[in-house]
Amino acid sequence: MAAATLRWVLQRPRDVPRAARFYAEGHDFSVNVCTLRWAELPSGPLKLTLVHTNDNNLASQRVYSSMLSFTIPDINSTVSKLMALGAVLDGxxxxxxxxxVAALRCIDMLGLYKPA
Known part of the structure; x- marks a missing residue:
């Protein structure tokens, strides 16, 4: 079975356009999409995604400041394996x-994606 591959990293800034500009100008990332609430910045085979937040205490509402997303070959077996290691399926x-797609809470927030 193929291993999981990292697909994207999600950050939750309060000011998405400012954060996108920071990464674009500071790290020479290109910007595919940028709105007040969402931005996508490719970085090689990965993508940095920015999603707006205005919450001062993200963890209290089961929202994390960052999230890693993986493309996986079998979502059911991967979810089962991660839950056996202590992860909790979020929805x-x-x-x-x-x-x-699935989201799991563990060390941080993980997203899993099995293409159709």
């Missing part, structure tokens, strides 16, 4: 048109 596995 249910979603069956989207583009593939299956």
């Amino acid at each position: 249910s596995i979603k069956y989207e048109i583009h593939g299956k």
Whole structure:
């Protein structure tokens, strides 16, 4: 079975355009999308995503300041394996048109993606 591959890293700044500008100018990232609430900045095979937050205490509302997303070959077995290691499924596995997605809480927040 193939290993998981890191897909994107999500950060939750209060000012998305400012954060996007910081990474674009400071690290020479290009900006694919930038709105007041969402930005995508590719970095090689990965993507830095920025999602707006105005919460001062993210963890109190089960929202994390960052999230890693992985593309995986089998979502059910990966979720089972991670839950056996102490992760907690945050909601249910979603069956989207583009593939299956799941979020798990553990050391930090993890997102899993199984392409359709």
